[in-house]
Amino acid sequence: LTFPKKLWKIVESDQFKSIWWDDDGNCIVIDEEFFKKEVLERRGPLRIFETDCMKSFIRQLNLYGFSKMRQDFQRSASLAEFLAEEKAASAFSKLQFYYNPNFKRGYPHLLIRCKRR
DSSP: OOOHHHHHHHHSSOOOSSEETTTTTSSEEHHHHHIIIIIITTTTGGOSSSSOOOOHHHHHHTTTTOOOEOOOOOOOHHHHHHHHHHHHHHHHHEEEEOOOOOOOOTTTGGGGGGOOO
């Protein structure tokens, strides 16, 4: 299978909890630390991708036209609210969001457009 097809299979699978669609199904969300353990560190016949390194995996995403999305947070005026939001945002910052116009939930036929650059 090509990289985009393998990626599609794991995002669509209920078996993996470290990668999923965002609410709109327009981009994928990756819990980086968990993804390394759950997907990239697999060995033998259970291995999915050629690499066990997150940097190489992200390079593959970029080669196939994925771009990293920034998550912007609105900040509150009060210190207590600000600190609570900071804590939530830092937990959230371990999540990576990647977008490709040809990689959308419910549109597997677009995968043929995901070409390696």
